[in-house]
Amino acid sequence: MSRNRSFLELCRCFRNDPPKAPDWLELIGLANQTLTTPHLIEIVRQRPDAVPADLAHCVETIFERNSQRNDRLLAQLGEALAALNARGITPVLLKGAAMLAESNRDRRGRRMACDLDLLVRPDEVEEALDCLIPIGYRVHDRSPPDVGKWWLDLGRANDVGMIDLHVSPPGPAFCHGALADLGSHCQRIKVGSGAAQIPSRACQAFILIMHDQFQDHDYWIGATDLRHLLDLRDLASTAGFDWKELASFTVGKLARNALETELTALHELLGVEVPLNMRRRIAPRLQQQRRMLQLRFPRLAPLLLATGLVDLLHYRVEAGSQRTQMEAHTLPRLFPRVDTIRSLLALLREKRASKI
Template sequence: MAENSRSFTQLCACFRGCVPKRADWMSLLGLANETLTTPALMEFATRFEDQIGEDVYLYIREIFERNVARNDRFAAQLTELVAAMNDRGVTPVLLKGATMFATTARMRWGSRIMSDLDVMVLPDQIDATLDALFALGYVEHFLTPPTAKKWYIELKRPSDVGMVDLHRELPGPAFFYRSSGDTKPHFKMMPIGRGRAYVPSATYQALILIIHDQFQDSDYWIGNIDVRHLIELRDLVISPEGIDWDALAALTPSKLARNALETQLVALFRLLGVDVPARMRSRFVPRLQHRRRLAQARFSLLRQVLLPMVILDYRNYRTELGKSFSGAEIGGKWRLPKIDTLRFLLAFSREQRAGKV
């Protein structure tokens, strides 16, 4: 456990642009592999090649170059499917990693490991989209059951390096996007090969990433840190467009959303050294949640011990849930989570998920 603690601290130091003292490169690279961040070390390795050892540099470069080749295939796959969807009168929305191919120079594609392409269309465009993708040779791999809160379908082809995840809603509970109002101003149309797709602004992309990790993946409740997505948030901050901090705060006015947002921003500041406004990383609950996540990342046995911290925001969650139903009053009195909810979170906290610590 102590070794994992040291590796995590040293890995974060690398992403801050510092060479760790007495680095255990085997353990550090092992953790980078587990968190899917090894190719993101390429910029660090190039800068400090003479200080990290030839074998470490060559390993990182090999992973980076292989990932560039893999993402080139993802780019070709995305270009093909966007054009096919456009031909059916559908202009898709690119989500998460898929946005990289529209907003990032190819020379930086190798830094991000991708597992699939996330694409969203309007509910009434699902049939036309599926017709287009089935015509390209895609077949259904997984379809959410009728009882699922969020509908999506995974589509695959033997020749591709990853699947297509087709959505009709943004990730996470819908009530987190209420404050956005009309979402159109948050997206811009961009060329993808001969086709066109909508891509979220850097600020809205940050919101989507945070809601996805904190609530769709339940990271806020069980105390996970998705290091790969934390790096993506850093890259959004330093991108030419940058993040509008005031706009991001306005998009998360509720207590629960604000706590989740600022928990990520505390991590962004503390772990990666990103210049986050002090007003968005100074409140008690987000700082406490960060300490909890940091402790769990270093000592995994604490994951179940600290799970009761879910009660810090459970009332806020019920309040938000209540507001999503017309006339419902779910918030109100303070109460503990249901037994089934605690059992779900306990089981979930025991899982080791790729990319997360």
């Protein structure tokens, strides 16, 4: 109950509507867990009377140090892009890298970034490595050979973050049918001494939601990524944000349900004016209620996994459209595999940074 109350009070702080006499230690602990502490700089600046002086000093210090870290990340990104550009490669910036590249310093200082996600074409991978290894990068980790999504982590000893190299947007392939030609939704942007392609803000929002909901399994286990909700708020608050474009990227019922679940949370928790037709359907509203219920009563979370059965048929149909010819002759399973359920239960027990 206390955790649920603190979460809602933290969201109120992000709406610049601080609660009366909150437990600030609990709130700052939750902000640290969700990687959102620098965002509290807004309430520290605008409502100094509402925040204890020692907490305000703590937030200001974290904000400034995060700003310095992001300055280094931005310089690192520009250097990597310049090396790639020299060989004719202009990658697409994904997630935090895109936001980092087009934000001013004050806005950058509010977001804690973990790494730099770059997308290149599959035929550019080897050449990209030939560009990055000579400037000090080494392969730190890579995707296992038996998974469908390819990625590669590259790091250097003195950098503050890694480069994550991708050849497709995050999330399952069936969610990205409308992004087959991702370049058509991008524009060229200058970053330091390099250049990259950056998706439209609506496209960035869609990629971020699909990453959380399916690659991180948040949709199935009922988790909320508050840091990314704040990212979505920032994207949606820009002039000319195209809600219709965002809706157009969903090519199936499952992706639409996941998208609208996140938009329902965005409206209810952070007060963003999401169009009514993108937050009024029953399934997304039930999913958001499930999120809040298990936050209030954590022991219900394993039982509430069953709510995923509402979308199991949609998943089978849409994922089945990607099956190979051989797999197409097999009957789809009615229920998830036992090892899938075990994996989801393990995720429920795991404490993941930025997730709640």
